[in-house]
Amino acid sequence: MTAPTRRPRGSRAFALLAAGALTLTGVLAGCAPGSSAPPASSPPQPSASAVQTDPAQLGQVTLTVWDQEVRGGQAAQMERLNKAFQEKYPNIKLNRVSRSFDDLNTTLRLALSGNEPPDVVEANNGRSSMGAFVKAGQLLPLDAYADAYGWKQRYPESVLRYSRYTADGKVFGEGNLYGLPQVGEVVGIFYNKAKLSKLGLQPPATWADFESALETAKAKGEVPLQFGNLDKWPAVHVFGTVQGRHVPKEQISTLAFGKKGASWTSPENLKAAEQLVSWVDKGYFAKGFNGQDYDASWQAFGKGEGVFLIAGTWLLADLDKALGDDLGFMLPPGATADAPPVATGGTGLPFAVTSKTKNPDAAAAYINFITSADAMKVLTETGNLPVADTSAQSVKEGPQQDVFTAFGTATEKDGLVPYLDYATPTFADTLGAALQDLLAKKATPQEFLEKLEKDYTSFVESNGG
Numbered sequence: 001m002t003a004p005t006r007r008p009r010g011s012r013a014f015a016l017l018a019a020g021a022l023t024l025t026g027v028l029a030g031c032a033p034g035s036s037a038p039p040a041s042s043p044p045q046p047s048a049s050a051v052q053t054d055p056a057q058l059g060q061v062t063l064t065v066w067d068q069e070v071r072g073g074q075a076a077q078m079e080r081l082n083k084a085f086q087e088k089y090p091n092i093k094l095n096r097v098s099r100s101f102d103d104l105n106t107t108l109r110l111a112l113s114g115n116e117p118p119d120v121v122e123a124n125n126g127r128s129s130m131g132a133f134v135k136a137g138q139l140l141p142l143d144a145y146a147d148a149y150g151w152k153q154r155y156p157e158s159v160l161r162y163s164r165y166t167a168d169g170k171v172f173g174e175g176n177l178y179g180l181p182q183v184g185e186v187v188g189i190f191y192n193k194a195k196l197s198k199l200g201l202q203p204p205a206t207w208a209d210f211e212s213a214l215e216t217a218k219a220k221g222e223v224p225l226q227f228g229n230l231d232k233w234p235a236v237h238v239f240g241t242v243q244g245r246h247v248p249k250e251q252i253s254t255l256a257f258g259k260k261g262a263s264w265t266s267p268e269n270l271k272a273a274e275q276l277v278s279w280v281d282k283g284y285f286a287k288g289f290n291g292q293d294y295d296a297s298w299q300a301f302g303k304g305e306g307v308f309l310i311a312g313t314w315l316l317a318d319l320d321k322a323l324g325d326d327l328g329f330m331l332p333p334g335a336t337a338d339a340p341p342v343a344t345g346g347t348g349l350p351f352a353v354t355s356k357t358k359n360p361d362a363a364a365a366y367i368n369f370i371t372s373a374d375a376m377k378v379l380t381e382t383g384n385l386p387v388a389d390t391s392a393q394s395v396k397e398g399p400q401q402d403v404f405t406a407f408g409t410a411t412e413k414d415g416l417v418p419y420l421d422y423a424t425p426t427f428a429d430t431l432g433a434a435l436q437d438l439l440a441k442k443a444t445p446q447e448f449l450e451k452l453e454k455d456y457t458s459f460v461e462s463n464g465g
Contacts, residue, residue, distance in 0.1 A: 043355040045141045045176070051148040055089040055365040063362055064095040064118040066111070068104045068349060073317025073383035077182075080378050081370045088369075092362055102231075105129065112138040112354060119357040120366060122349040123179060125162050127172060127258065128425040130352070134178055135169030140353040141176040145364040151180060154371075155388055158411070159184075162418075163350040170463055172257055172422060179350025180371050182379060183314070184387035186331070186345035186407050186416065187237045190301065190309040190319060194326045195222060199307070203330055205337040207245045210308075214284045217307045224284040226306030228297025229439065232432030233421070237344060238310045239435055240420050241332045243272040244342035249417050252342075256418035258427075260460050264452040273438065273445035280439055290440055313403045314348065317383030320399045329402040331410060341415030345407070347387050424459035427452075 052058060069078040075098065082094050097118070099107065105124065111117050112133055123130045123139070133139045146152050152160070159181070166175035189210070191203060196213070199220055204210040217224040229235045243252060247268040254262040263269075279285060286297065286306060301309040302322030309319075310332075319327050331341045351370065353363040369375065376386035380393040385403055390411075395401050410416050421428035434451045437443040443451070 043137055043140050045144050051144055051364070052361040053148050053365065053368075055092055055362060055369075058091065058359070058362050058365075060091050060093075061359050061362045062093045062095055063120060063359060063366055064097070065120040065366070066097045066099065066104060066108065066118045067122045067351075068099055068101045069122075070098050070100050071314075071318055072321065074314070076317075077375075077379050077382040077384055078370075080382065081375055084378075085366060085369050089365075092366070094366075112136070115356070117354045117356050119354060119359060119363045121352055121354060123352045124349055125179075125347070126419070126422045126428065127169075128421075128428055130163070130178060130350075131165055131169045131172060132425060133169075133352075134165045134167070134176075138355055139178045140355045140357070140360055141167070141178060142180070142353060142364065142367075143177050145368070146177050149364070149368045151177075151368075151371075154373075155180070159347055159387055162347045163352075179352035180367050181347035181350040181387050182371055182375065182384075183348035184345070184385045184390060184407050184411070185312050185314060185348055186343050186385075186403075186410050187241060187310065187312045188329055188331045188343055188406055189241075190311060190315070191328045191330070192301075192304065192307055192323065192326055193328050195304075195307045196328075203328060204333050206333050206339075207335055210333055214279070214308070215282070218283055223286050223306040224308060225279070225286070226297050226301040226309045227285045227289045228292035228294050228300075229290050229436060230293040232436050233428065234294045234297070234311075235435035235439060236420055236428075236431055237312065239272065239276055239431075240344040240417075241310050242276050243269065243420075244332060244344070244417065245334065246272040246275070249342045249415070252417040252420075255456065256420050256422050258423045258456070258459055258463065264456055265446075265449045269449055270445055273448055277438060277441070277445060280441070290436060312345075313385045313407065316385065316399060316403050320383060323399075325398055327399040329399055329406060331406045331415070341410050341413055342417060343406075343410050343415055344419060345410060345416040346418060424455055426459075427455055430455040 067078060069075055082096060086092065086094055104122065108121060108123065123133060160177055161173045163179040163181065164173055164175050164177055165171065196203065199216055201213050201216060204213050214224040227234065227238065251262045255264065286292065298309060298311060298315055300306065302319050331343050351367045353360055357363050373389055376389045376393065379386040380395060383400065385407055386393060390404060391408055393404065395404050420431055431452060434443065434448050438445065438448040
């Protein structure tokens with residue numbers, strides 16, 4: 001969300017912002033074309049035998065690549081990998097446009113509907129982005145390239161499913177492969193070790209310990225939980241973390257993938273919403289949180305303002321630089337110290353090939369290069385969390401090791417649940433707005449859940465369950 005999923009994405013996701021940031025590498029690509037074309041029909045897939053996997057044999061090519069890798073460690077890995085790719089394949093010129101998550105989401109729809117879209121794009125996994133693009137025939141199925149390059153051996157199906165849709169865009173998690181991510185993501189709890197020590201506290205072993213630590217921090221004049229929700233989506237990650245302490249992970253997955261068989265108005269979801277509101281009543285969040293943007297909140301945490309921060313691993317490089325050895329990271333604790341992990345996460349935004357590209361082989365070769373085993377080492381060296389070969393990486397003791405261990409534990413024990421904004425094409429907006437109202441006390445927990453249920457059930461019924 002993604003934020004946003006991954007978003008953001010997360011994701012993505014649900015979710016990476018640097019408002020207004022614009023970085024251009026190589027020749028500057030223009031904004032979205034002014035002309036637009038009707039949606040294409042579902043593009044045909046090439047056969048694996050017809051794929052050219054040697055980029056040096058493709059002649060002179062220019063690839064326009066749109067990504068959202070604008071932050072320190074994220075930008076660094078892209079710059080290194082792009083430079084290495086162009087040095088190895090001087091016949092392929094990269095025309096890179098790097099935009100913040102919000103800017104990319106805003107402009108990508110228009111660009112893909114135009115006559116000259118980018119060749120490679122980073123697209124949010126969710127239904128409102130990748131799902132809609134698939135439905136409109138704007139992305140190329142990559143299964144033939146997955147066979148030719150061995151992506152199915154490199155990546156487990158548990159990762160690939162986050163970039164799969166049926167050709168009609170209706171079913172998420174199944175069908176054709178439309179992208180490949182570079183990074184893994186998990187939403188957990190960053191904490192300031194120095195502040196915990198000053199408060200006489202240890203990293204919480206249980207959820208009750210965590211709430212007790214929030215209360216202690218508040219009583220001693222600290223900001224218990226740094227948080228900024230002006231952008232609306234950050235609360236999705238906080239709510240998802242609370243939800244995972246109350247709602248069985250199977251129900252969360254059913255809801256998040258927009259499938260029939262669960263309900264937002266369940267007693268367990270009500271308990272989660274009520275607990276989140278109780279944090280507002282107790283003053284656990286940073287003052288004025290609903291009017292503070294995401295970047296300002298995590299940057300404040302990096303400056304020592306706040307004991308805890310619920311956020312995704314995409315912030316590791318920047319927070320490690322700011323806090324160094326004082327930074328810690330952990331999975332959200334359960335009811336008991338040995339409870340199985342449950343945490344929002346999955347993959348960063350996958351790189352996809354647009355269906356109108358004139359150079360699909362070059363585009364796929366580029367994606368293969370930036371997701372290779374060597375690329376995973378570059379991601380590690382620049383403070384990112386590689387989604388593949390994670391356990392094979394050598395990392396220093398400290399925050400980076402904390403993150404790698406947390407992600408490894410969550411994946412090994414099947415503890416990752418999808419970003420909630422995946423649920424329906426409109427759910428990111430619905431959930432973000434509803435959470436802001438809930439946190440502002442403009443809606444009760446029950447009213448909040450009823451809004452979510454309406455969007456969810458309407459989509460599930462219209463989508464065939």
